[in-house]
Structure formats: structure tokens, C-alpha cells
Amino acid sequence: xxxxxxxxxxEQWKAWAGSLPASGCRVIAPARGxxxxxxxxxxxxxxxxxxxxxxxxxxxxxxxxxxRSETLFEFRLAGNTVTLVRPPRSDNKQVLIGLRPCxxxxxxRLDEVFLQDPADEAYEHRRNxxxxxxxxxxEATPSCFCxxxxxxxxxxxxxxxxxxRLGGSGRILxxxxxxxxxxxxxxxxASWARAxxxxxxxxxxxxxxxxxSIRRQPLxxxxxxxxxxxxxxPEWEVVASACIGCGICTYACPSCSCFDIADxxxxxxxxxxxxxxxxxxxEFTKHASGHNPRPKQSARYRQRLMHKFAYFPSQHAGQLxxxxxxxxxxxxxxxxxxxxxxxxxxxxxxxxxxxxDEGVPV
Amino acid sequence: xxxxxxxxxxxxxxxxWAPRIVAFTCNWxxxxxxxxxxxxxxxxxxxxxxxxxxxxxxMDPLFALKAFEEGADGxxxxxxxxxxxxxxxxxxxxxxxxxxxxxxxxxxxxxPRRLHFAWVSASEGVKWSELIGRVTRSVLEAGPxxxxxxxxxxxxxxxxxxxxxxxxxxxxxxxxxxxxxxHLRQLARRLLEEGEVSRVIGxxxxxxxxxxxxxxxxTPEDAERLVWNERxxxxxxxxxxxxxxxxxxxxxxxxxxxxxxxLLRENQLRRDEVVVVGVSCSGIWHGDRxxxxxxxxxxxxxxxxxxxxxxxxxxxxxxxxxxxxxxPDPRDAALEALSSLPPDERLAFWQGEFDRCIRCYACRxxxxxxxxxxxxxxxxxxxxxxxxxxxxxxxxxxVVRAMHLAGRCSDCDECARVCPSGIRLDLINRxxxxxxxxxxxxxxxxxxxxxxxxxxxxxxxxxxxx
Numbered sequence: 001x002x003x004x005x006x007x008x009x010x011e012q013w014k015a016w017a018g019s020l021p022a023s024g025c026r027v028i029a030p031a032r033g034x035x036x037x038x039x040x041x042x043x044x045x046x047x048x049x050x051x052x053x054x055x056x057x058x059x060x061x062x063x064x065x066x067x068r069s070e071t072l073f074e075f076r077l078a079g080n081t082v083t084l085v086r087p088p089r090s091d092n093k094q095v096l097i098g099l100r101p102c103x104x105x106x107x108x109r110l111d112e113v114f115l116q117d118p119a120d121e122a123y124e125h126r127r128n129x130x131x132x133x134x135x136x137x138x139e140a141t142p143s144c145f146c147x148x149x150x151x152x153x154x155x156x157x158x159x160x161x162x163x164x165r166l167g168g169s170g171r172i173l174x175x176x177x178x179x180x181x182x183x184x185x186x187x188x189x190a191s192w193a194r195a196x197x198x199x200x201x202x203x204x205x206x207x208x209x210x211x212x213s214i215r216r217q218p219l220x221x222x223x224x225x226x227x228x229x230x231x232x233x234p235e236w237e238v239v240a241s242a243c244i245g246c247g248i249c250t251y252a253c254p255s256c257s258c259f260d261i262a263d264x265x266x267x268x269x270x271x272x273x274x275x276x277x278x279x280x281x282x283e284f285t286k287h288a289s290g291h292n293p294r295p296k297q298s299a300r301y302r303q304r305l306m307h308k309f310a311y312f313p314s315q316h317a318g319q320l321x322x323x324x325x326x327x328x329x330x331x332x333x334x335x336x337x338x339x340x341x342x343x344x345x346x347x348x349x350x351x352x353x354x355x356x357d358e359g360v361p362v
Numbered sequence: 363x364x365x366x367x368x369x370x371x372x373x374x375x376x377x378x379w380a381p382r383i384v385a386f387t388c389n390w391x392x393x394x395x396x397x398x399x400x401x402x403x404x405x406x407x408x409x410x411x412x413x414x415x416x417x418x419x420x421m422d423p424l425f426a427l428k429a430f431e432e433g434a435d436g437x438x439x440x441x442x443x444x445x446x447x448x449x450x451x452x453x454x455x456x457x458x459x460x461x462x463x464x465x466x467x468x469x470x471x472x473x474p475r476r477l478h479f480a481w482v483s484a485s486e487g488v489k490w491s492e493l494i495g496r497v498t499r500s501v502l503e504a505g506p507x508x509x510x511x512x513x514x515x516x517x518x519x520x521x522x523x524x525x526x527x528x529x530x531x532x533x534x535x536x537x538x539x540x541x542x543x544x545h546l547r548q549l550a551r552r553l554l555e556e557g558e559v560s561r562v563i564g565x566x567x568x569x570x571x572x573x574x575x576x577x578x579x580x581t582p583e584d585a586e587r588l589v590w591n592e593r594x595x596x597x598x599x600x601x602x603x604x605x606x607x608x609x610x611x612x613x614x615x616x617x618x619x620x621x622x623x624x625l626l627r628e629n630q631l632r633r634d635e636v637v638v639v640g641v642s643c644s645g646i647w648h649g650d651r652x653x654x655x656x657x658x659x660x661x662x663x664x665x666x667x668x669x670x671x672x673x674x675x676x677x678x679x680x681x682x683x684x685x686x687x688x689x690p691d692p693r694d695a696a697l698e699a700l701s702s703l704p705p706d707e708r709l710a711f712w713q714g715e716f717d718r719c720i721r722c723y724a725c726r727x728x729x730x731x732x733x734x735x736x737x738x739x740x741x742x743x744x745x746x747x748x749x750x751x752x753x754x755x756x757x758x759x760x761v762v763r764a765m766h767l768a769g770r771c772s773d774c775d776e777c778a779r780v781c782p783s784g785i786r787l788d789l790i791n792r793x794x795x796x797x798x799x800x801x802x803x804x805x806x807x808x809x810x811x812x813x814x815x816x817x818x819x820x821x822x823x824x825x826x827x828x
Binding site: 034035037058059068069071142143241242244245246247248250251252260262264273275276278281283329331333334335336337339340 | 519520568569570571573574575576578596600601714718720721722723724726727728736740742745748749750751752776779780782784
């Protein structure tokens, strides 16, 4: 397929990206958080929108499609009639700008969960309003491992538009990946220079260079099957031994989608609210009877990894539910490294197969 | 709840607004005192709603928070006079706990005119009616309690807090670390070989550079993984709890040893389950910065240690404090800066902090002293702490966490270290600890036999109760 792309200088880029809020879009861009960390924030500031940033944000951008907490509806009882009132929904376009390829891939995983029939209305509405502008990575942080799970620092999955800052030259390669992306750029794109094959090649080389700086070993192709067979493996106790059972990994994760529903109010009126939840919490699976099918932290940690690397892929043509952003590695209070944990489990499962001599191809 | 008072209903109002005050009274004295006011035909403002409880000692700060959250403009707690408690001492515990709660609310910027405490006996109908008049006037002056739910508009963010000064000492040298590590490995190997412990919990190199992670060593050979240096942040005390099959040797810094003492004191650990291996720590470092908690720390490994390991070797028992360079705790300067702000700015600051809370409960998970089977925030009937990850629930969670740790916190600052949103939990903990020290003269002790401040009382404790 012929690629649509333009080469912009920094002025043109800033003029276009910076004008998005004025055109009625709600723009979310990376900014400095209160402690100097990068954080996605709603902004109207053209400088900030166009600036770019090193590395990745501390939290993923998923909260702009799947908020930490949202009211699904309010209910009122008058006489024998129950009235449900949905909170007002904005019809403004939302532009997420500066997402890393892993962030955008994470949103695609959320789509798999929330847009599957029957689609989640609140999510679907927000998703339909959203345009994703991905900015290719110019460097990898020590926790990055997208290449180990099939991603790339120049990846376009989930992107509507894709930006590559071509090495220090001040030139920006802007590519339209989807129709939605082309439409967002269409008003200005006539005045931009078309990108040449050489520009695409340069962007490709740049992504390749970042890729090769990621020194993390790719997961074995049969990871889902290997993990699935390792459910009872003693290694789970080992990899999860330091896990303290907080929810940081799941909340920072761009693809974790679990939530809890809470009703507040009384019989006469109240609201139903959905909030993020985490499989790392003991309460997550606790039954009303008091029985907990995942009584230990190792069982909870196993669930998290199994969901990402075995169950989800088995239902989605082998696609992993981990995009390799490495945020959980950076933030884990106990220093647990998900990539190392999966490798350890897959390795143990493979060794067990060999030991049992079951003839399972590995 | 409508806040417009019907005419002639006995409410005190400011314009159309009639403040609502929730009074928590004990059954035996203050409730009867209010009854006495009624039977004596005394009048007082109708703005107060009474919640009767068995004892003022039952007053959980959460009740006050919930009242504020639900729209109360003021809260009053009233119990029996000291010495008159139906349960002998419930009100004396309440006095300490609520005093510290009031301090916390002051730090968080709640207008002190909204929170009142009193002793009213069953015969003091007159005192009750006067008290309600006074409390109502005070709440009227404070105005409607809108702030609790409003979005934060902080002018003053944590970035503006004063920077810590230069560290009073230098980081340990590579050689010193290597020597300590070597002694530590030797000791771990010996403890495992001789069967004195079944496991040693210490630190090992993590997957990322300069990252030390908890290590669980169960064989003598595996002891080679253990390391010691100034990046061994984690407090490992948590990991010793609920282990079966033999004793656990725990590598502990002074602050961690205090957590172990706390777990022993509160019967979460038995002394024969744990062998405390103290390391002579000269502070932990984040990059080239000494951790705030280490500035003023001049304690050497606590009296609790069974073994002490340092660069010079291994000793049985603890090593007496060697004297260490200290300088003022930088958290105190930050607290001073906060306390110099007017209450509404302080409130905005803290609402801004709590607004970032994502309720991942890492603060709870990492804290050795947070060991409840079911945390109050996980209880649904009733839902004391509202579930949405926003305003009121976030505030309640953070206040309750701090209150549950008040007088028990061993100052390891792990909650502040792990908070992904960087909420200044360390300042809250420090402020409570300093208040307790000032008022009751006690700090959290490394001696498990010494009671914590809020589990004891003195008959002559000072307090805000009138």
C-alpha cells in the first residue's frame, strides 16, 4: 500500500498540532507532572502539545478512554417508577497526542475487551470521539521490552497518525495510518511537502536503531502454550515471592481493563460507578461466602501473567495482552520484572516438558 | 440534605443557610445531658443532629469524615468527664485519639471551627445547651462546608516545598558495602547451615541497574546472592509474617527493626519466628540524595537485633550507637512551610495531593503495620470509604490510613517511596509522630514491650475537650 506521509518542519508541526484545541478538540498531551515525571494531561498550550518528550509517561494514557472512575448512570425512584439518568457525554473530538507505539497498542487491547459485542457504551462513545497520534520512540528506557512481545519503537498499531522526529534535523515525518487520521490532517496537509521513500526509510532505520538498543530477549513463540501448561509449576511461588499485593502494575498498565462496580446512595436515589480494579487484590475474587479461589498472592500474580500471556492470546489469535511498555517494572515497589518472570516460567515449563519427555515441540 | 431552614424552626441561620452539625455523644453522659436540657425546657439551636454511641471511645475519626463528606458543616464529639466513663477509660483513649485526629485535620487545612470536643455529664443540661449555642456560632462563622467536595485549586504544590539541605554524611564506600555484604553472606550461610533459620530474607541485585530487590534465600549456597548497600530501600518486615516451617532471618535497618518491634508488640509475629539481623546502616540514598528519614536518624541498629553486621564484622546482639552526623529532618522544614500557609491554601494543597491518589493501595500493601485481614476500605456494608477514585473517597482513605498508623508508624517511609503519585504521605506520618511526641512524650519504640501512644493514656492528658 502506498504510504501517505508528509515532511513538516518544527514550525509547521507546531502550527498544526497547536491549533487542534482551537478547532474544538480536547487535546491530551504529555506534560511534566507535579514531580517532574511525564504525564498525559489535557492542555491547550501549543508549545506543550508540539514539544515531544523523552522516554515514556509514568502512567499509561488508558484513563482517557477508560477513566479511573466513571458514573455509568444515576437512578431515581419515584412511586413505582425507576428513572435512569445517564451522565452527559461530550461530543467533542478527543485527540491523544504523543502516545508511544506501546501505548497505542495498549488501547487496541482495551478495544478488544470493551468493543466486543455487546460493546461497552461509555467506552465506545469515547473511543469514537478519539484520534490517536503516535510519536515513535527516539530512545528505549531500561524497562522497555516491546520488541520482546512483538511490538516496535516505530510501531503503528492503534495509531491514526504517526509522527517520527527525524534524528535531530528538526524534520518531522507525519504519516496518516487510518482514514480518521487523514481527515484530521486534511485541512492542512495540502500545504505540506510529501514525504519521499528516503524519509520513510530514514524513519525505519531510526526505529531499527532504537529496537536494537533494547537488549531484552524475545519471548518464545509458544509462550501461551508453555504458560498454560505451567499452572501448577512451583516457579510461580518464586517469581511472586516479593509481590506485596498492591495494584500499581495493573493501574499503570496500558492494557489492564478490570473494573469494579459500586452503587452508592440509598433506595430512593443513587448512582452506579465503575472504577479500576486489580487482580492483585485479595478482594478481587473473594466470594460472598468468604471463600477465595485465589487465596495466595502467587495465585493472583499467576492470574495476571496468565491473562496477559496465555488466556487472552488463546482467544485473540495469539496476540499477547502485554505491549512491553515496562511501566509495571519501573513502578513495582518490590522490583518484580514481568519480562523476566514470563521468561522464567516459560523456561521452567520447557524444561519440565523435556524432563517428562512428552514429545511436546518447544 | 436541604440546608434551608424552615421559618420559626429554631435554626440559627446566616441568610438562608442553616448549618448542620452532627454531634456524636456517649450514651451515658452527654446524651443524657442533652435529654436533661430538654426536660429542663432549655432552648438551643436546632442545627444539631445527635448520633448516640455507647462511649466516646467508640468514636472513630471515620465517622467525622463521613459526616463532613455527606455535607455536615460541623462535628461535635461529647463524652463523660474524665474519671466518669461508664467503661472506666474509654473517654481517656478517645481524648488522645481525637486530639491527634484534630491535629491531622488542622494539618490538612480543615477549618478548626468545624470540629469540637466536649465533656458533658448527665446533669449538665445547661452546659449542653450553651455548648450547642457556641458550636453553632462557631460553625456559622466558618461558613458552609463546600471545600470538602470541591476540585483542588492548589496554588501551592509540593514542588514549592523547601528542598532538603546537603546530606550530613557521605554515602558508604564501595569497599564498606562489599565488606558488609561479605559478612552478611557468611552469617546467612551459617544460620542456614546450622538450621537456626529456614530462610533468610534480604536484598539481591534486581534486573535493573542499581536496583535492589527482596531476596528469599533458603539454601546456604544461595546466600551468595545477598548484597548490602545504600540502595536497599525495602522494609522487609512484612515478608516475615505468616510464614510457616521454621524461623526467618530478616535483614533490617533501624527503621525496619522498629517495624519488627511493632509486629511483635501487636502479636503478628512471635519472637522465636524471627532472627533479626541488623545492619549498621548509614542511611539509604536515592541517587545522590540521602532519604529524608535518614537525616535526623542517629540510632544504630536497635536493641532488637540478634546479630549485627557491619563493615568490620559480625557481632551477636546489637552494637551500641556510634554517634552519627545528623542534621534537621527536611520533612520538618516542609511541614513548617505548610503550617505557615492559611488553612484554605493548606486544604487546597492536600486536596491536590489526594486528587492524584489512584487507590492502588501500595501504601497499605507495603506497610508492615497494615496487616488487617479486611481493610476498612474493602468493607462494603456500609461503604465507609467511597469507591470512586476521586475527591471525598481519596481524602477519607488517606486520612484513615494515617490515623490507623498514628502512634504505630515506625517511620520507614516506605509508603511515600512506593506511592506512584508521589503523595507526601511522609509529611503526614511525620507530622502525626511529632505531635504525639510533643504531647505524650513517646516515640515508636524498638522495644516491643513499650506501648504505643494511642493504646494508653494518662489521666491528666491535655486536649481540646472543653
